[in-house]
Amino acid sequence: MVKTNKTILWHIVTIMILVLCLTSCEEKKVTETPYVDLVYPQLDTENSRWFFFSSANRPFGMVNLSPDTEIDGAWGSGYRYKVDTVRGFSHVHAWQMSGLSVMPVISSKERDSSIFTDFYSSFNHDKEVITPGYHYLELERYGIKTELTSTKRVGFHKYTYEKDVKTRSVLLNLNTVLGPNENIDGVLKKDSNMELSGSFIMTPTKRRPKPLTTYFKIRFNTPIAAIVEDNQTKNYLVILNDTSDPILMKVGISYTSIDNAEINIDTELPHWNFSKTVEDSKLEWNTLLSRIQVEGGSEQDQRRFYTDLWHALQGRRIISDVNGAYPDNTGAQFKIGQIPLTEQGSPKFNQYNSDSFWGAQWTINTLWGLAYPDIMHEFSQSLMQYYKDGGLIPRGPSGGNYTNVMTGASSTPFIVSAIQKGIVNEQLDTIYAALKKNHMPGGIMGKAGYEHFTDLGGGLQYYLDKGYVPWPLPENNEGIHLDGAGQTLEYAYQDFTLAQLAKKLDKKEDVSYFEKRASNYRNVFNDESGWMQAKNVDGEWSKDFDPYVYEHGFVESNAAQSTWFVPHDLEGLSSLMGGKEKAVEKLNAQFVKAEELNFTSGNSHESELHPEYRRIPVNLGNQPSIQTPFVFNKLGRPDLTQYWTRKVVEKAFSGLAPNTGYNGDEDQGLMGSLNVLYKIGLFQLNGGTEDNPEYQIGSPIFNKVTIELHPKYYDGGKFTIEAKNNGPTNIYSSTPIFNGTELPNFSIRHLDIVNGGELQLNMKNSAN
Template identity: 65%
Template sequence: MDFKNTRYCFTVCLLLLMLSCKVSKTEKTASVDYVDKVYPLLDTENSRWFYFSSASRPFGMVNLSPDTQIDGAWGSGYRYNTDTIKGFSHVHAWQMAGLSIMPVTAETDDDQIFTDFYSKFDHQTEEIHPGYHKLFLDRFKIEAELTSTTRVGFHKYNYQNATSQALLFNLNTALGPCDNAEGSFVLDNEREISGSFIMTPTSRRPKPLITYFKVLFNKPVSSIKKDESTGNYLVNFKEESGELMAKVGISYTSPENANLNIQAELDHWNFDSVVQESRDQWNKMLGKIRLEGGTKKEQNRFYTDLWHALQGRRIISDYNGNYPDKTGDKFRIGKLPVGEDGMPLFNHYNSDSFWGAQWTINTLWGLVYPEVMKEFTMSLMQYYKDGGYIPRGPSGGNYTHVMTGASSTPFIVSAIQKGLISEDLDEIYQALKLNHMPGGIMAKAGYEHETSIGGGLDYYLDKGYVPYPLPVPEDEYGIHKDGSSMTLEYAYQDYTLAQLAKKLGKREDYNYFTERSKKYKNVFNQNVGWMSPRKVDGSYSNDFDPYQYENGFVEANAAQATWFVPHDLEGLSVLMGGKKEAIFKLNNQFKEAKKLGFTSGTSHDAELHPEYSRIPINYGNQPSIETAFVFTKLGNPELTQYWSRKIVNTVFSDLSPSRGYNGDEDQGLMGSLAVLMKIGLFQMNGGTEEDPAYQIGSPIFDKITIDLNSDFYEGKELSIISTNNSKENVYVEKAEFNDLKLDSFEIKHSDLIKGGALKLQMTGSENEK
């Protein structure tokens, strides 16, 4: 025997085996399906129109999904406890809804189908994951499958034992927050139709929006019938066997662009490949954060939270960069700037308010998805170039004036301070400054479309606070006219603008807005120790109740809102008698809030409940979601670590249709908050100061690895490693970054983005705080 050759062959085989094992391990890591960790049904018993998505891409123009309730912005869309499908619609967005289609079996002379087309379904036959939804329509014996690209809905229907195949186009109908009206279409050829309808105005989106669509079918149309009573259309098909498929492109600019969106994004009929492409895209986005440790349920809930942080706000621009501009008196088709390749440099977006974003998407997007934060900043600036000022919540190219203040300022300043935006800073500053001056958006109360007095800015500048109630006529305009909350918001937002003025060397403006940022002190009532509603004559109410909901505070009570001074918590503590007294006060609030589970019930409407509304800290809505990290800023990080863990375990750990965010999720804000609390990073100032700081909390996982975007950041990845972590060991005994001990429980953005390892030594305590 040739031992030399035998030994050689053995060595080669061993090496091949080792390589095989290594590749296998790599493939296993690379093929993790984060999509399968998402639980789409979370909180769907309490969801609102834009909350639920299934067959959609991240921020997709189309977010196709079934509707079980169709009337009203609240209690509509996909509601888990309603067992009836009323259509599959393509747009579930802030103040926008449209293009509802229902597969049916009906003869061409059956007019009843236009008003009687609902079908029961059973959750047992459903399959849902990001980018895909399948269910069975019991009445018509149709298996329905939905997926999409960014701008195109893709339908597949399997008609079982059917004598006819038909699609009902409900172009004229109540749908979520608005009616669809004046809908019609034409048959372009036997396999294509095109048409339009109007999303009628709402009290929030004051202008109508024409929506265009193009539909391609995989089989020829035999007939089309219009119902004169409803104005809707029934499309029948020649072939009664085989799957019926439809590609539905939408556009807010033209039918030609609706068709272009199809040609650019979906030029084939391979349904399964689109499902896989969607899965791949979601896996890539969700896989930016990888977890080790924790239970299966904890990991599933984490990726469900992360999924919510990447949707809700929707693209409104076409593939070629055209978009609807309704910021002026007349509608115009805008065109986004393009790069050398002729493609748009960014997408244009529809969005609910950035109210509360300083403690949520500012931090998550800024660290993990900087490309998204940059796009949204550029989109907000496009509104400024078109309409003259930056919105705080645009819808369909409209200004909506949703909520209060200049909530876009902290978002944009944070993007600049993190280095995501570096060009045209002076223009951006001037645009932001405009919103903080008389006539700007800060002067408008919620949904105040015709005037600029309901926001009380003139009082803020003259008296140093916004009164509550506002006197007539100011009190007659807009909603959310809660003066003390406005004062607190304006002061913080002025601080953030001052930081940008400082960065740009605008010393006079820096001093001016810094001085304005101190006006929060003018609504602190020393006699009661709380922020309080203050009358126009300067007096405070004699029967003040810190737990009375919306008594001078927007969607909050005084106890919750008192801590809304993220830029000067030390100054707030001085008003309270010192840090020790402030910590004692807040800790007692948390003890009381714990009795009610830290939220005002389990849904947004429960905040009005006479008992639930009196909770001193509410993690079901934005005004007090920063409070657990106040302790760190006041020198007691142990309480931050203790209470943040309690909140995660109590508020953000459910995995069922009945609970999830226990209030108002608001397009990813609460999902983002949950993610940040679970990875143990937070930014009290929303990342708006020079070289923004992250406060360290109490991560719930053993290891969290964040991929850093190399287009923006120097490092490759950031790891957060928690040694000796458990449900009992919630305290950070020692913190090191890249093997250097940290002197405090804060770390700078400039350090984190270099990558490396944040190592936390965890420990426990038997003493309840």
């Protein structure tokens, strides 16, 4: 008996060892698979904007260190591929924020007094290396080999000068135009023989109405010989001791204090091992990218896919320190906020800077909710922290303050989706009250784009009284995007999403109230024209109506594009059009016409104003109509969803070059996320906001897609999509099968996905 027990115990131990070995091997395999090496950071950089490009940064890092070839303006600035001149390496590339531009040079003030105004250097792309977390280029003017990497909050520089150089220096441009704003009142102090500290102020912008002070701490690996301040520019030249070793420089930043900038360095970068930091960054990126594994397709398909996925984790930036301190600029007076701490003393989440969640219902709502629920949870907590500080949930915060970017209450679908997917499950009544406040007079919904001091431009009172927002508005106001029909459509959809949360919380009166508001989209549908159409304050339809005129009552779109902005009631919309068949015929004709322009309004955001491009019936290069290929699915024609999503991917989202990619309008991961969803064949038309949200099934371009489900949020382990016989011509699927059960509606529910299993698609070359 004893022997038997020992034998059983031995077998159990052996099995456990094998399981642990297999698990370890599997983790090692995933980690070592070089997904990160497939990323092409230069994608669409000819159309870049200040926060668009990333290289030496971590996911959502406070520091986004990279070279700047253009420095004036939010658009057409930052790293622009066609510009061959480096104007500095700056640490902050964020929504309406910029800062701390530095430049290694060969100069001493005594020898070259013009260095403060004449320091730019050419470089050559042939001698450039860019991967996530690392950037290498050579400054031809000085013969300096520059390498950049970072942690979340610390930039790490490596400068290799030619051996005979005697005047190794670093220029700190603390007072300069930089991207969307200026850096002013920059000051620098020498703390020790190898350390500096200082601060500067980011001036307000039209979007970010208050200034923001940035603090920094700098450490060198070699002594400082002298510091020279220029009387004209007020910038600083740091002259270093002669050395034959490469110059290493750590730059920690903080929006709260110099002390916290130093704590950020001490915590995140206590060593001087540059190569280790590069590898750590690569590993962090690879770990996130490996949550979605694709097989099949061409090498370019895979490279573009992981570049898209990388973009989905870009743009939005941490603004809190490692100890949880963050800038709170929501009140009359600036103050330092503190994120709640865990029992171990670490912050429960990070505080974020972010462009609008406008259009996020069709992008990061789905992608983050599937593969990155931890990120979705953290962003939801951050948005609620703004509510606790300033009384409103923002739709796009910058510098610790509201920007009122774009229109509507775009954060509502994001947070409701997180709740419906079980990602956020605490203090739901508090969250509901916060969201509801945004939908009522005095809330975010009532403010037009960048309307800071009034709440007239949103036209909310008209929406409540008349059931639509007039165009034009009678009032004089400060905001932009004053496009009443488009605003009406957004508000109606967002009201629907809030009604879903009210239903979950059994708030019956609110369910009825917001469901009624959600039907307001009907008030801007003109039965005679067959399109959504703007009305004036007297209820008269806009005159000389043309459905292809851009922004004629519609936000960054035309009537043809925005008519389909009813993701919560496509049954109702199709009824207004005379039934599903007529609706399908109408939308299909729009796609046929849009294909002539490759489904986008040119290759840059500004091209939407072009006389021809602005008349495109469907624009997949901007958010208002990016859901339209999946509308066919809900209208009973999944074959057309499969056909058109494949066409869109082929013609608009397959390129891998600096002059193509996202048409210059990659709003901090939204277009990258959209590309990922099209390519794996999953989409959520209403943003995943109903109970047990529904996903529409499309046509994946890969043979196999595996999503690693986060074990803290989901129990299923893995969700796999297998597309058998897939190929460029086999784009149609027979009835999908999930875990042995057919899905005739070409849809699948959230709980089915997160409980794990395999979705099988048998691909063929015809819809019949």
